[in-house]
Structure formats: C-alpha cells, structure tokens
Amino acid sequence: MYKNLPENIILPDLEKEILDFWKKDNTFEKSISTKDGKRTFTFYEGPPTANGHPGIHHVISRAIKDLICRYKAMSGFQVYRKAGWDTQGLPVEVEVEKLLGIKSKAEIENYGAVEFNQKCKESIFIYLKEWEELTERMGYWVNLDEAYVTFHNDYIESVWWALKNFFDKGFIYKGFKILPFCPVCESPLSSHEVAQGYQDLKDPSVYVKFKITSGEFKGSDFLVWTTTPWTLPSNAALSLNPDFNYVKIKTNKGDELILAKERLEVIQEEYTIETEIKGKDLEYTEYEPLFNFLTYEKKSYFVTLGDFVTIEDGTGIVHIAPGFGEDDYQIGCPFLYLIDVIFSLISFSSFFNLPPSIKG
Numbered sequence: 579m580y581k582n583l584p585e586n587i588i589l590p591d592l593e594k595e596i597l598d599f600w601k602k603d604n605t606f607e608k609s610i611s612t613k614d615g616k617r618t619f620t621f622y623e624g625p626p627t628a629n630g631h632p633g634i635h636h637v638i639s640r641a642i643k644d645l646i647c648r649y650k651a652m653s654g655f656q657v658y659r660k661a662g663w664d665t666q667g668l669p670v671e672v673e674v675e676k677l678l679g680i681k682s683k684a685e686i687e688n689y690g691a692v693e694f695n696q697k698c699k700e701s702i703f704i705y706l707k708e709w710e711e712l713t714e715r716m717g718y719w720v721n722l723d724e725a726y727v728t729f730h731n732d733y734i735e736s737v738w739w740a741l742k743n744f745f746d747k748g749f750i751y752k753g754f755k756i757l758p759f760c761p762v763c764e765s766p767l768s769s770h771e772v773a774q775g776y777q778d779l780k781d782p783s784v785y786v787k788f789k790i791t792s793g794e795f796k797g798s799d800f801l802v803w804t805t806t807p808w809t810l811p812s813n814a815a816l817s818l819n820p821d822f823n824y825v826k827i828k829t830n831k832g833d834e835l836i837l838a839k840e841r842l843e844v845i846q847e848e849y850t851i852e853t854e855i856k857g858k859d860l861e862y863t864e865y866e867p868l869f870n871f872l873t874y875e876k877k878s879y880f881v882t883l884g885d886f887v888t889i890e891d892g893t894g895i896v897h898i899a900p901g902f903g904e905d906d907y908q909i910g911c912p913f914l915y916l917i918d919v920i921f922s923l924i925s926f927s928s929f930f931n932l933p934p935s936i937k938g
Contacts, residue, residue: 597717606719613656621647623720625662625728627669629701632712640718647719661713661725665702668763668771674698683764699729756907781805785844786897787835788816792864795853798826798834800865800881803844803892811869812899814878817909819887820858822894825851836860838894857894858883882909 600606623643626636651657664670674697680686686694710722726733744750757766784807787799800816818824823839827849837844839854863881867873886905887896898906 593715593717597714600717609651609719610656610658613651613654616654616656618658619647619650619655620658620660621650621720622660622726623662625664625726626709627664627667627702628706628709629670629673629704631705632709636712637716640713640716644718644720659720661720661722663702663725663727665699665727665729668760668765668767670698670702671763674701677701682762702729754907756901756904782807785893786810786868787833788868789866790836790863791866793860795826795834795836795860795863798836800895801835801837801844801893802895802897804897806899806902809899809902810897812901813868813897814874814900815880815882815898815909816865817882817884817887817896817898817905818857818860819885819889819894820856820861820883822857822887822889824855824857824860824894826853826855827851836895838889840889841891841893844893857887884909 621643626632647657647659674694675681675686678689678694678697680689680694713720713722728734741750758769758772759765760767760771783803783805786802786804788802790796790798790800802816804810819838824836825839825842826834826836827842827845828834829845830848834852835845835849838857842849860881861883865879865881867879882898884896884905887894896905898909900907900909
C-alpha cells in the first residue's frame, strides 16, 4: 500500500525526500549494475564550464539529456552516463581576463602565456560545488566521480588519437570557412561565443555606383547598397537574383542606373525607365573595380547570381567580398579569400576615403 499524501504538499520537501532515498538506496548505480549483459548505451555529456555560475538554462538542457538516458534505460539498455568538464576555450579565458584586468592578447603575452595558462587552470573549478549541488538537486543522473576533464592529458591524447584516425582515413582536409573574429583575443568565435557579447549597433550604409564595362549596358552603372562599406576594398563581384526584374533608368541628372524594379523607391530624383530585364540575363556582365591598387589574378568584377539576394531593402544588387560573409564566400573561392585579407589590411584604416562613385 502507498502511504497517503498530506493535504498540503510542499514540493521541494517531497523532492528532497526522493533524492535522499535515491542516495541511500544507490538507485542510480543499481540502474546500471542490474543491467549487466544487456545492450549498452553510453552517454558523454557535452561538458559545461565550471568557472561560471550554473543557471536555469543548464537545468533545461540537462533535463533533455536525462530524458534520453532514462528512456534508453527503460528500453532495456545498460546506460553509462559519463559527466565532463569543459576547461578550455574563451569562457575560461574571459573570466580570468576579468580577474586580472586584461583587455587584449598583447597584455596576456606581457603577463606571460605560461602564467596565464596556470591562472586559467586555477579558475576552472571555482563553482564546482554549485554545479554538483545543482546536478543532485535537479535529479540529474550522471557519473560525476569519473568525469572527464578536457585539459587532462589522457583526454587530450584521446582527441589526438581520434583526429589521427580521421586523418588516416582521409576525412580531414584543409579548407576555408567564414567565421566571426574577435579583434581582442585574435581568435575565431563560435556562434555561442558571439551570443555571449552580442550587441545591436548602428553602422553607416552607402549607395555605390559600379561602372559597367561590357554588354549592351556598357557605360551605365549598377546601383548597389551596402551596410558594410569597410568591405568595399575587397569587392570581387556583384550578385543579382536571377528571378527578379531589373530596370535601367535615366535620372534628370543624367545618371544611367540599373537596380531591381521593386526597389525604385530608393531613387529620390525624377527618372524614366528605359529598359527592363531579368536578373539572369545580366550574368557575367563586367564592371570597373572601385579600387585599383591591387588586382585579382583570376577572373573577377562581374555579375554573379544568388538566391540569397532579396528586395526587402537596398537595390536588389549585393556587393560580394568573399572574406566577409558565408554567401559571399560560397560565390568566391579560397584564393579570393586570401586576397580579401590583403585588401582589408591595406584599406581598413582609410576606407572612409571613398572614391567619387560612392555616395553616403
């Protein structure tokens, strides 16, 4: 018979009673030991970083993890649940930088790489007790006694072992990928790291005229709008949507411009429409580069097509700089990416000195 529950149930007390029973009964350990000989299911927790306070978001994610393991156990598997601690990466470094008042990579070098590394190791488990209490309090079953730690040599060696196996099987190759970059720590950032310090900022946008040098519209200009004018020195191509309707207009000032028909609202002076054409029919049209202090060795400065081009804003024409965006890079190539870096380093400090063909 089950005992009757009191009329006024205090849920925290009821939960503590269950947790105390699990601990006294070794219920978690029995859930594994009683399944000897059964099919195994091993769960390695995506490790949290213990030098930061645990939060409610950790409870949510761990509840989902625990749900999977409990389901597999109820399905007849012997479920090993190995905990882990993430002790490397920017979250650890950022906390230590705050502690030491460090604001740049140069200051880390002045402080000493070995000394800074040691400080990071010392900070790793500052909140270990809080993490263990949260783990137990939420009823999360995971083996904390044999947790893996990412800075331990045996873990590092296991990663190198796995990488060597991938390499031997031809699964590792050298490639390029567009990633956010932190100028302070001089390191690429993951999407999670970017989210930690994300801010909405207002940046200048400009309309740019690109002089056409080939085809029936030679002498006219593509009108392009960009919110990243600092990338213009790295321009390698323009992109139009193949299915949009584009028009060539002539303004009362004598400018001959090509832009998406649905974006004519950006033209402030009077104009007349002279020609209408599909975006796909403008592919490979060449234009004059904005800057001539460096040139690409491979074909560049021509119109490409891309479904990512929209008409919600701008002119329906996108300037392509392969080193500054995923879509740009997919259209470009690794060679152009390297040239982008060179262009940017040369022009970064003076990108506001734009040529006459650019209007703010």
